[in-house]
Amino acid sequence: MQPSMGLRTPPVRSDAESVPSATKMQIENLSIFYRDFRAVSNVSLSIGAQRITAIIGPSGCGKSTLLRALNRMNDLVPGSHAEGQIILDGQPLYARNVDVVDVRRRIGMVFQRPNPFPKSIYDNVAYGPRLYGVRSKSNLDELVEKSLRQAALWDEVRDKLHQSGLSLSGGQQQRLCIARALAVEPEVILMDEPASALDPISTLRIEELMHDLVKDYTIIIVTHNMQQAARVSDFTAMMMIDEHRAGRVIEYNATRIIFTNPTDRRTEDYVTGRFG
């Protein structure tokens, strides 16, 4: 399962399974509806803190829908509603008096196509902190540098912070988006196929980045690239559409097991490339 490109490969994290981790997010019987249509059905997962969890499956199986439910971005789709519950550090996310804005700060998101604002690099990263009232230049400078370092972008842009974010290459723009998400100090980072629009070298850099980030953050990544899931994640959830066209998690286990000794026949077919 190692990429054969002769590039530096990220180390496999062997301690992931042996060192138990606390549960960061608990997804309980979550179903997501678009009006009457059930798009995702009865998902229950335990997301480990400071671990990388991958969600894989054939296209159209509801991976992105599930991911977007975690930070309640699905709320933006008219007619969309959810049943079940998601618990973050003991607090339910789908409840009466939940502040959605705060949920989205605590759970950050990186999208498939980089989407920096048409502002300077500095202003892109500083956007979030400014929302929360950070005004002083020195605080902002510090936060911007810290976030860009965490996103492994600082050295490349330190001299051109006031250039437009759009002047960067695709891979750099995506790291800028990661820095932007990190600047509000989230606890969980959701990544929706973060490298699918990028070239192989940029993809590998993002994967290295994830290995560094997971020391401080919990990461959940959706990917259609199985090799990427195998390289990068500690736990993998396999999703598929059932007979009612709703997505379900059919298997969830340590990545090593999913890819070498899966329980479900369909998982085995998928990861060995027999379909999808």
Added chain:
Amino acid sequence: MNHRSIRRQIWRKSINSVMLALCGAAALAVVAPLLLILGYVVREGLPAITPQFFTALPTPVGVPGGGVVNALAGSLMTVGLGLVMAAPVGILAGIYAAMHPDNPFGVLIRFGTDVISGVPSIVMGIFAYTLVVLPQRHFSALSGGVVLAFIMLPTLTRTTEEMIRLVPSSLRDGSLALGAPEWKTTIDVLLPAALNGLVTGIMLAVARAAGEAAPMMFTAFGNPFINLDFTQPVETLPHMIFTYAISPYGDWHGKAWATALVLITLILLLNVAARLLVWWRGRRLGLVR
């Protein structure tokens, strides 16, 4: 970063609610005048509307009754003449612009059309005056038609261009591939396919021209009688409204409202019909679900 500051969160939330509510209020404020205007026009104008209103000539001050038949005729004449003059040019120019979207000339046409539509109608009126009235030494329906043609031109060009663009290129290619020359393709294939789009453009252009009062003041000028001679002055609906409204006579004010009711009904019907036509056509082509 003190993102947990409760006060800051409350502040952000309140600003959010207030500003969004203000936007809703703005939307109401923008739409309210339409309803108010229509309401008043109907309320003040309806009492004076009788069948006679459409068939009689205006009566002198103080004499009750009377109608606007001269203005109806005059409006028909000027708008009709303007349409006859502007439609061929506008449709052809629109076809050109649709066929050559990237050609600098095509871009120039589109740009020029947009710019013309921004020229005040009174300036158009002066232009028509110098072109037609001065040499002829008198006001006429002809000059009125000319100025309305200029005013209708941009609308016709723009709508034609957009409608021709909507015709799938496969239709045009099919005809050309059979060996038909361009002009025949246009007449036999393009125009019929875009037909109700063109009709829409004509309706919108007519609606706009029918309401123009300012340029009429020194082209068509006005006439208390029906006149079907294009070389003589005629009365038009909007000009009549203006004359009645600024007069000091109360009963003429009432007639102004009534004429306004007739004019605005006509214009709104044209606009609604035009939009319905576009929607219906869009459904037929499968563009609108």
Added chain:
Amino acid sequence: MSSTSLSVLADLRRAWQHGDRLYRSLLAAAGLSTIALILGIGVQLWQNSALARHAFGWRFLVTSYWDPALTDTFGALPFILGTLVTSCIALLAAIPLGVGAAIFLAELAPDWISQPLGFLVELLAAVPSVVYGLWGLFVFIPVFVRPTSEVLNRSLGFLPFFQGPVFGPSRLAAGLLLAIMVFPTITAISRDVLRAIPNSQREAALAIGATRWEMIYQVLIPYGTSGLLGAIILGLGRALGETIAVTMVIGNNLDLSASLLHPGYTMASIIANEFTEATFDLYLHALIEIGLILFVMTLVINLVARLLIWRVSRRTTLQVRA
């Protein structure tokens, strides 16, 4: 196939090709006519204002003496100022309301509200100017403008802008009526500008934890600034040239005071009022020169506005490509 029918076909072919040449030149001529029109207007206005231009030169723009009766002196300053003042009032009122309404239509309202509401806004644009004037004169002024003016006069009357006495028709009335007439332009174009902004920008802002308003105000509006500016400038262009409605509510008075509550005069109004009464050539030429000034102003403003709007659409396509 016999040779005769082949040659018939060949003749037909040739005739058709000629037809195409004619057709193409017709198209080009029609296209040219649009540009010829603009040039033609400029030329005619220029030539037919010659007497006034030669008599007064640049002083025309800055003199405020308008006397066709005695001294035959003409200065356009009161009208230029009047046009600018009423247009400014119109914009001051129309920008916040128009852009706010556009935000509501594009971002906040669900489809079943924004469709009909958008339609109503477009209908507003179809109402003819003279009907606005009629309503303005007999409803808007007595019911709304007059009481508002009296309140302004009482509370802010120490300022030169709000000095009395308060009549009916006034610059304020004209400015506010113009604002209503300009709403549809600003709202419709701004709404289109906002709609064209890619969704990824909205998602990026919301995913960081911005509120809806913060997303609109700090991300969407800066993104669409040139387009919004274009919409506003187009609105300004419409306001500058508006004739009949303004004539009916502004009072048509050569008053040069600074008070908004006094009647005034605009370039379009004086042309409308005095054109048919211009009994001698210099008078007529002076009025036409005012038309020329108006033409140039609206031309420049429209050019700037269209360029700005074109720039926004270009940037969006460029970004999509990147």
